Amino acid sequence: MKEYTYTEKKDTRSGFGDGLLELGRQNPNVVGLCADLTGSLKMNAFQKEFPERFFQVGIAEANMIGLAAGMTIGGKIPFAATFANFATGRVYDQIRQSVAYSGKNVKICASHAGLTLGEDGATHQILEDIGMMKMLPGMTVINPCDYNQTKAATMAIAEHDGPVYLRFGRPVVPIFTPADQKFEIGKAVMLNEGTDVSIFATGHLVWKAILAGKTLAEKGISAEIINIHTIKPLDVEAVLASVAKTRCVVTAEEHNRLGGLGDSIAQVLATAHPAPQEYVAVNDTFGESGTPEELMEKYGLTEENIVAAAERAISRK
């Protein structure tokens, strides 16, 4: 098992904020919109440096999405940001009609996704957003795994012409990907080559997959670990190449098992290469209040859950 270390932990939302600031300096067409969560989204630095390109929308997410769509008509690249719940479920029809169907170059930037926002509870812990967004034709869906990758992704999506859903979160997590990485939309990242089981993880679950890989190695199991930062378009080639070798799969995500990364992988397997698959995901339920660690444990999103899922998948080969 390849060694991964880290010296610092940071929140992925800060990767977004820092990426946006750098992007603002590089590209005068980049504009920021936020619905009264500027501090939580780490957009203060962008707002301070580019006040004329930052638009406070107030608590009015539907309007924010429409505004962003309209701004693209004048050649702007809007980064419209709020919590993941309000950036998707609350404004699904606005995204569908004004952004996706209209083919607008809007970047929907969503923080506090999944369970790990913690104590605020289920009203704020969206676990369905990946599913909703990936269902929209033409929408790119990205869920990076750490600060560096979120920063790189934020900058990369400005170069992509089309709507993007960028999902990140609140908790501090180890920074283990390189600061100078080139983020390629739709390109899976091989973290560890293995032969017994393929673990496809996204977002905060990628680090847990690495930890699980170490435990599995101690048990004599060779796990292939792949970071799927882009859920749509899915790197089908990478998925099939890995499964051809390992012949069984674990998917890991901070999302409902319905509609997330696991389902995207399952669809590929069902049509191209049937193989046993185990889900590490929230089992079709809402979250609740608690610390992020408590919630991840209660809802089955830990390193231990990934290890157990890998063993189950291998036993079903």
Place this chain on the structure above:
Amino acid sequence: MNPHNQSIEELKQTAAQVRRDIVRMVHAVNSGHPGGSLGCTDYFVSLYFKVMNYSTDFTMEGKNEDLFFLSNGHISPVWYSVLARAGFFDVKELATFRKLNSRLQGHPTTHEGLPGIRIASGSLGQGLSAALGAAQAKKLNNDDSLVYVLMGDGELEEGQIWEAAMYAAHHKVDNIIATVDKNGQQIDGSTDEVMSLGDLRAKFEAFGWHVLEADGNNFELLLPALDEAKAATGKGKPVLILMNTEMGFGVDFMMGSHKWHGVAPNDEQLEIALQQLAVEQASDY
């Protein structure tokens, strides 16, 4: 400048031709929304044949051009006819309205690449936000042309409109002229029966808008109102026209009733409508 710059007499002839197109389009596919389309014809014809500065050589950005957004997308027949008659595409294409593989979808869309359209609409309440975004982009681009947007009165029941209304005043988006098609009708009945809109002038003024009223079915009154609206731009406030129209205007049996919101005329009714919509030189597609 406006590529047509028609006189009032010419505008009346154009409007009659557009109304002929509308009833023929919805009749041909036995679907679509003639009522609101007929009511707003004079407004569309005023904008595209007199008031707006634009080029028929369409670009998405429309740099240094006035832009138009239709929020109540169901009145697509009037917009399609006006775009074709103004020169954005061949009028023959109106015959494809609502048919398979057409660029003239039931509700307007950019998806099929129809020139003149900058965003999809149909699901109500979204157009004002998009128009405001386009208006703010114009400001960032130091482009001092204007953005026009039309909304239905029933559409004002959507909450997003009021989010956008609040935003426009707060951010002093004063390069926009929004118009409400005040025909007092919606699908289930009159707006008074379905959901009272109350005093719209007072409501928008309370939201910080400059509000004026217009008769939308009389060029002699509508054109000065559009001039007045233009003169009110650039003064720190968004501008709203409450435009009184009659649903179905121009076809007597369609006028004043919500029943023709989304119903097409039959063969006999089409003949009667076309007799009432006579033009000096009809050029039906």
